Amino acid sequence: MTNEEFKRTLWDAADKLRGSVAAAQYKYPVLGLVFLKYVSDMYDAQSEVIRQRIADPRSDYYIEDEATRKENEDAFARDKTFYDLDNVFWIPPDAHFSVLLAQATAPDLAQRLDKAMAAIEAENPRLKGVLYREFSRLELEPGKLGELMGLIARLKFDAHKHDSRDVFGEVYEYFLGQFALKEGARAGEFYTPKSVVNLLVEILAPFKGTIYDPACGSGGMFVQSARFKDAHQAQLKKKGDLAIHGQELMAATRRLCLMNLAVHGLDGDLGQSYGDTFANDQHKTLRADYVLANPPFNISDWGGDKLQDDPRWVYGIPPKGNANFAWLQHMLARLSARGRAGIVLANGSMSSQQSGEGEIRRAMVQADVVECMVALPGQLFSNTQIPACLWFLSKDKAAGGNGKVDRRGQILFIDARKAASGRISRTQIEFTDEDLQRVAQAYHRWRGSDFSDGGEYADVPGFCYSASLADVEKHGFVLTPGRYVGAQAEEDDDEAFNDKMERLTAQLAEQMAKGAELDAVIREKLGALGYGV
Known part of the structure; x- marks a missing residue:
């Protein structure tokens, strides 16, 4: 299936429950069935692998005698040990998706699924x-759950194509976007688009150490970080290793994250329970090497009135009405001595002055913990139009483990508002792989990191600029990249002014003529319908 067919199938499945289950809830039973189909397909694929191994002379499990091999095939394929060895989930016979699908018309299907x-x-x-x-x-009409299973059955998960794919992250992102469009969503509650996660990961480059996300959602940051680590082990000629820590406010989303980690063979510490990161921090003693997060934007009910004396507020007490600078300071408090953080926040965080936010930002800049600021294009998120940016913080900007170039007293500004060339739909865009590398390499060259392509960093008008803290002070400690990168260099235009004016005038006349034709057609259609125009 193509990605679009895959997503349409899932939305069809969700539509089967429309009107029967609250919109905020019906993604969970659908995702539960998708998971069951996924692990059942993986189980079947592993069963074939086991049969192939006992027939392969190079395998430790090879059975030479064909009759004995045939006799033992089914027994080996039903042995849980051979699934555990390859980190594949064991599915009891009565719990397999195909077995339950055959019982789709049973009146107690829901109980059987549980x-x-x-x-x-x-x-x-x-x-x-x-x-x-x-x-x-679930309060469903008779037979509807069976119909839902029939739709999910159309999904075909290939063990080789899907084992490294963030299946549940993609599904969750799509569902949140669709539900928000159809039903509305609470401000700031949305899944981070894949290309934004990729950009965070490509710049932060998590490879070895502890990784933390205090608002981890369905775990997309963790999955992509593990992918990055795996992809760069050969390049760096050493083995990477990431210890995952996170926290999630909502119980159902926390379960989804644990499921996502499990499917990808990742272990993670999400604390003892779900809970509010500010009021019930599950990782108070953690000092992470990497922090990646997309916390909810601009939340006002974060409990700031009860945390006025919190030791995390090193740079100033965050305003009670907006958690943006509480998130930034919480993440700084959880960084190790050489730790770095990448955070998605609303654009207002770069320039706001109200309620002491400007003073906190000034203190952070003067403490030299702000490393890089990236302005993002609009239309990246499927269900919010709030403009967003990326903050990159660092506890160690000196030459050393994080990069060969000493960048103390400097901040890199990248204006990536025009850097996303991919299009998902009429209303949503994304970064292509080439776009991601252009932005990420600007950072890695500037820092002289192990992930640089070896090129020399240079300021590019309209795109990137390395500013001193004195430059930032001149701008009143406002961190909007557009203030620093300047205007994009104009391309040489060899067309003479008169020729260009004539060409543009002709284009305008042609477009106006087409507009007049369309007006006439519209008037004719409306007249035929009995409307006077």
């Missing part, structure tokens, strides 16, 4: 308390 999920959790400790087990609580 029992199947419980059985899978019991056989796979990493999934304990993670899976959706509330099908029997």
Whole structure:
């Protein structure tokens, strides 16, 4: 299936529940069934791998005698040990998607699904308390759940193509976008678009150490960081290793994150429970090497009135009505001595002056913990039009482990508002791989990091500029990249002024003529419908 077919199938599945289940809830049963289909397909693929191994003379499990091999094939394929060895989830026979699909018309299908999920959790400790087990609580018309399973059955997960793909991240992003468009969404509650996650990861370059996301959602930051680490091990000729830590406010989303990590073979510490990172921090003693986060923008009900004396507020007490600078300072407090952070925030955080935010920003700049600022293009997020930016913070800007170039007393500004050339839909754009590398390499060259392509950094008018702290002070400690990078260099234009004016005038006349034709057609159509025009 193409990605678009994949997503349409999922939305069709969600539509099966429309009107029966609250919009904010019906993504969870759908995702529960998608998970069941996914792990069942992976189980089947592993079964074939096991059969191939006992027939392969190079394998440790090779059985030379054909009759004995045939006799033992099914027994080996049903042996849980051979699934555990390859980190594949064991699916009890009665819990397999195909078995339950055959019972789709049973009046107690919901109860059977709940029992199947419980059985899978019991056989796979990493999934304990993670899976959706509330099908029997759904108030659905008879047969609707079976129809839903029939739609999910159309999804075909290929073990080789999907084992490194953030399946649940893509599904979750798509669902949040669709639900927000159809039902509306609370401000700031949305999944980070994949290309924004990729840009954060490409610049922060998590490779070895501890990684932390205090608002981890469905875990997309973790999955992409692990991918980055795997992709660069050969380049750096050494093994990377990331210890994952995170926290999530919503219980259902936390379960989705744990499920996402489990599917990708990743272990993570998400604390003892879901909870508010500010009021119930699950990782108070953590000092992370990398922090990646897309916290909810501009939230006003973050409990700031109860945290006025919190030791995290090193650079100033955040305003009670906006959590942006509480997030920034929380993440700085969780960084190790050489740690770095990449955070998605609303554009207002770069220039706001109200409620002491300007003073906190000034203190952060003067403490030299701001490393890089990136302005993002509009239309990156599917369900919010709030303009966004990326903050990159660092506890160590000197030459050393984070880069060969000493950048103390400097901040890199990148204006990436015109850097995204990919288009997802009429209203949404994305960064292509080439776009990502252009932005990321500007940073890595500037820093002289291990991930640089070896090119020399140079300021590019309209795109990037390395500013001193004195430059920033002249701008009143406003961190909007457009103030620093200047205007893009004009391309040489050899067309004579008179020729250009004549050409543009002709184009305008042609467009006006087409407009007049369309006006006439519209008037004719409206007249035929009985409307006077």
